[in-house]
Amino acid sequence: MRIPFLAAALAATALPASAADRPVLTVYTYESFVAEWGPGPIVEAAFEETCGCDLNFVAAGDGAALLARLRLEGERTRADLVLGLDTNLTAAAAETGLFAPHDHDPDRLDLPVAWNDPLFLPYDWSYFAFVYDKTRLPEPPASFEALIAAPEDLKIVIQDPRSSTPGLGLLLWVRAAYGERAPEIWEGLAPHILTVTKGWTESYGLFIDGEADMALSYTTSPAYHLIAEDDDTKAAARFDEGHYLQIEVAGLLASSDQPELARQFLDFMLTEPFQAAIPTTNWMYPAVTPEAGLPAGFETLIQPDTALLFPADEAARVRDEALAEWRDALSR
Template identity: 70%
Template sequence: MQKGLLAAGLALAAGPLAAQDKPELVVYTYESFVAEWGPGPAIAANFEAICDCTLRFVGAGDGAALLSRLRLEGEHTEADIVLGLDTNLTAEAAATGLFAPHGRELPELDLPVAWDDPYFLPYDWSYFAFVYDRERMPEPPSSFEALIASDADIVILDPRSSTPGLGLVMWVEAAYGERAPAIWAGLADHIVTVAPGWSEGYGLFLNGEVDMALAYTTSPAYHAVADGDPAKAAAIFSEGHYMQVEVAGVTASSDQPELARAFLDFMLTDGFQGVIPTTNWMYPARLPEAGLPEGFADLPRPEKALLFSPEEAQALRDPAVGAWLEALSR
């Protein structure tokens, strides 16, 4: 959408309240998004510069916790937008009836998959991967089976509270199918801990307490750009890597539905997409005019991308998490 048209739409969305108190748009998202080093502050400033409104982010744990909170609050939620679910949760989220169709005409997206979801729009994506330190591990495992055969220890995230944790469960399920329980049984002895969320888990790796941590193929860009540390890398597995596509949607009970949809339009412009690579350290859903920043050009891309449809993910989630839990409980 052209900047002028977006600004005009935002002015209409603000309506007569613009002359009085500025309307407030409330966005539920995950904690790292709203951190001072995350994308939230810059995105809020960029949107408020054109919307004549106040944008308030509310951190609600990790991505999977967002849906749980919304279910608890139901139609009485103060959220106008939920930002931070992914395609493993969108079918389940839509089935709650708590989201409204976005009704947007999409610009061309830079995703490896086609997009036609009537409720949710993507804002970034990457591949799940295990990140390691080249200096500590010169020869990383090249598959889950190689990881099982190695002496490496790892940290993973709880799929019941963490979207990356659920992504790992889906990764194993997509790669191995009926053999997934056996893979989890083999991985169990390598798992030092199951962290509840991203910060806790990745922090163990950064502190040198584990050899590898569940993260993304784009995570090493952070270390190269922000830390000046080229030693961190993502291990590329021969069976392929599961994708994560993160999305946002408007709540059905929003008292600012037009402003919320104007935010979705803004979300796919440079004012949002240009912030994502060096704050959320993911690929933007729509490539900014300036392209990708330094540190992203040499990132490895898996030869095989794995992704269940939202409906497949919804059907597989409970049995896959059950198999994970049983294997780790032995």
């Protein structure tokens, strides 16, 4: 296989000097962000028009997998930025000592909560929810307790909290809503769980294929079906306990050899070209509302009566205990 390798090497040396000299900004993110239907391609093209650089997205699983990879690589990481952690992981990420301050004014953000984290900068947000098909489940459960009381053949798919930010969000949702009753809730939910997948893509695919009645996703997920597919049969079940908030963030690696370019990307992340792409590619609420507002269809989404969210340090403190409760219930 040396001939193809040599040909590729010669081709690389033949590149124009301007292309060969372009700095590379490496951003670790999750798989759905860089998918052809995700925001990655739009963001890459728009940023490269202004930066005179090559933006290199590296998919590294879901948010929890991103943090695990950074812990493994430490200061040797190739990443200049990580995009895809959330508030359930930021305290643990900060403890690694790998991140530098973002130096941005939080007042420009449009979030349902105040933001004051000096290391991590939000780019989108939504609420966790169970999505269902109205034609298959016309009367969905309206609480975790109602889901537990439903016939056992009502099946849900969820994600593994050790590798998936929605999976971890579900653990904290149950804990925030029920406190010390969380083990009891998990024991009741266990018979309804069809399977636990590594990430969101696999579980949502099972739901779309009709393998499960409900999938752990977001209150904003039905907007995709409505806007992209002209399908109004998908909805998020409104739970009486409230819904847990997810805020996704980006962070600058202190070891980056392109710190100025990385800060330029963080600036760009809060501008119109990036933020306007979020609603109809990542199917979340943007951290800064575009000038034109949200796309038609977003007004149909449910709005939780109660927003649940642990502060980042408390989320880190209860994570291991909540994970043990989940694991014990599902292993019985």
